[in-house]
Amino acid sequence: AQSVTQLDSHVSVSEGTPVLLRCNYSSSYSPSLFWYVQHPNKGLQLLLKYTSAATLVKGINGFEAEFKKSETSFHLTKPSAHMSDAAEYFCVVRNPNQAGTALIFGKGTTLSVSS
Amino acid sequence: GAVVSQHPSWVICKSGTSVKIECRSLDFQATTMFWYRQFPKQSLMLMATSNEGSKATYEQGVEKDKFLINHASLTLSTLTVTSAHPEDSSFYICSSRDQGQNSPLHFGNGTRLTVT
Numbered sequence: 001a002q003s004v005t006q007l008d009s010h011v012s013v014s015e016g017t018p019v020l021l022r023c024n025y026s027s028s029y030s031p032s033l034f035w036y037v038q039h040p041n042k043g044l045q046l047l048l049k050y051t052s053a054a055t056l057v058k059g060i061n062g063f064e065a066e067f068k069k070s071e072t073s074f075h076l077t078k079p080s081a082h083m084s085d086a087a088e089y090f091c092v093v094r095n096p097n098q099a100g101t102a103l104i105f106g107k108g109t110t111l112s113v114s115s
Numbered sequence: 116g117a118v119v120s121q122h123p124s125w126v127i128c129k130s131g132t133s134v135k136i137e138c139r140s141l142d143f144q145a146t147t148m149f150w151y152r153q154f155p156k157q158s159l160m161l162m163a164t165s166n167e168g169s170k171a172t173y174e175q176g177v178e179k180d181k182f183l184i185n186h187a188s189l190t191l192s193t194l195t196v197t198s199a200h201p202e203d204s205s206f207y208i209c210s211s212r213d214q215g216q217n218s219p220l221h222f223g224n225g226t227r228l229t230v231t
Contacts, residue, residue, distance in 0.1 A: 105159040
């Protein structure tokens with residue numbers, strides 16, 4: 001069975017400071033991992049994905065995440081937060097070997113950015 | 116790029132009425148469509164998986180007679196909330212994949228349903 005745990009329900013940072021959103025996963029095989037962002041009243045947008053290639057994945061808007069198998073983690077980071085980064089972020093896992101498999105979402109982390 | 120169009124974006128209905136939500140894949144064939152529901156301050160939860168031309172597969176705890184899913188064509192899947200009640204108020208979102216199991220999922224913008 002697969003599962004994903006986002007360790008923080010809410011993270012607050014100041015503009016210009018680093019962002020760290022934590023995610024741990026559980027899977028009996030090598031999963032595909034994703035980070036999605038959901039801005040208020042908008043649909044989900046893919047930030048980045050890991051699919052067994054490079055362990056450090058770069059995404060859009062300056063975000064990146066590192067897949068650490070030994071720690072079963074896939075934390076999302078950004079060196080310098082921007083006000084527009086305030087949103088809800090979801091860590092997601094999927095079984096890449098099963099066709100048509102849906103995504104399993106973490107509970108989400110709300111990122112607040114203050115000026 | 117591939118787009119999923121979801122309509123309506125928000126709807127308010129009275130208790131006991133039915134609401135239909137549509138998801139269309141605009142420039143790809145959506146063989147499989149996933150329907151999710153998100154309650155306030157909770158994660159997106161998969162409700163059902165619909166496959167074109169066959170019956171949808173519902174997740175445990177999701178009433179198939181209440182949440183009717185139709186996926187009659189490769190570009191359209193619908194979710195009908197029948198006899199809606201206030202506890203059905205939620206954010207519903209669909210997603211589909213272009214082709215191939217490793218291609219990215221594309222999400223609709225979601226539907227905010229409020230049942231009064």
